[in-house]
Amino acid sequence: MTTESKFIIKFWGVRGSRPVPGKETLIFGGNTSCVSIEIDDKLIILDAGTGICNLAAELTKRHEKIKAHIFITHTHWDHIQGFPFFTPAFTKGNEFVLCGQNKMNHTFLNLIKGQMIYEHFPVQLDEMGAKISFLEVDYNDQIVINENIIVYTEKNNHPGGSISYKIEYKGKLSCCYITDTEHGQYVDEHLKKFIKGADVVIYDANYTDDEYNGNNGFEPKKGWGHSTWQEGIKLVEAAGAKDLILFHHATHRTDDEIFSIEKEARKRYKRCFAAAEGMVIELKEAW
Numbered sequence: 001m002t003t004e005s006k007f008i009i010k011f012w013g014v015r016g017s018r019p020v021p022g023k024e025t026l027i028f029g030g031n032t033s034c035v036s037i038e039i040d041d042k043l044i045i046l047d048a049g050t051g052i053c054n055l056a057a058e059l060t061k062r063h064e065k066i067k068a069h070i071f072i073t074h075t076h077w078d079h080i081q082g083f084p085f086f087t088p089a090f091t092k093g094n095e096f097v098l099c100g101q102n103k104m105n106h107t108f109l110n111l112i113k114g115q116m117i118y119e120h121f122p123v124q125l126d127e128m129g130a131k132i133s134f135l136e137v138d139y140n141d142q143i144v145i146n147e148n149i150i151v152y153t154e155k156n157n158h159p160g161g162s163i164s165y166k167i168e169y170k171g172k173l174s175c176c177y178i179t180d181t182e183h184g185q186y187v188d189e190h191l192k193k194f195i196k197g198a199d200v201v202i203y204d205a206n207y208t209d210d211e212y213n214g215n216n217g218f219e220p221k222k223g224w225g226h227s228t229w230q231e232g233i234k235l236v237e238a239a240g241a242k243d244l245i246l247f248h249h250a251t252h253r254t255d256d257e258i259f260s261i262e263k264e265a266r267k268r269y270k271r272c273f274a275a276a277e278g279m280v281i282e283l284k285e286a287w
């Protein structure tokens with residue numbers, strides 16, 4: 001008798017730049033970047049924006065010790081600002097491995113510690129109750145979670161640098177998390193290879209092509225470090241990937257606007273969906 005494998009992706013924060021609560025963001029949500037992936041008995045958390053606070057509340061309800069790897073794409077505020085409020089990190093017996101990149105002669109540990117110095121936050125990192133360790137990662141790394149789960153990394157085109165992550169299970173199922181990256185004139189061959197055949201690609205769709213290029217009265221966004229839903233479609237089609245999840249929604253984007261973008265995108269690529277808080281994707285092995 002075999003136990004059925006579990007690979008569950010859940011979205012807790014899908015915005016970029018800053019939280020945007022309000023009546024026009026109730027459906028897709030206003031929290032910044034955070035995605036959880038549960039594979040069998042392992043928990044992986046992607047980014048620690050304000051969405052991680054709602055994940056914390058869910059984990060606390062389980063009344064069990066919590067262990068997780070937390071992978072940070074980069075340390076811009078919208079990707080780390082929820083960590084000081086991540087309540088499981090205050091509980092003795094819980095264990096977390098924070099993974100991220102050093103920057104400008106600062107260790108990843110010091111970058112995370114910096115937002116919790118006394119001038120910014122009343123509790124310092126070393127006063128949190130859980131066991132917290134740090135792992136520095138870089139481009140083209142492989143982080144082995146166990147014999148079945150490997151996390152791969154790739155370089156993003158973003159001011160100050162950023163990392164994409166691919167979570168692969170048994171070499172059969174995979175989810176790619178590619179946010180805070182800017183496309184070029186042509187499909188990025190490195191990212192194309194990175195996501196080849198992936199089951200799910202979570203992609204930075206902060207802008208539309210018109211917004212990015214400065215058409216129809218918009219200010220151009222070239223060089224700002226983000227991409228468009230149109231470029232996301234080009235990438236997944238070139239790589240032969242499957243589901244495309246539009247992510248890192250712009251702060252000004254209302255629910256109605258996101259619905260319109262999703263509708264337009266699905267005319268061009270049927271397996272395209274806009275990320276929303278609470279959205280769940282379950283991957284299953286093909287037998």
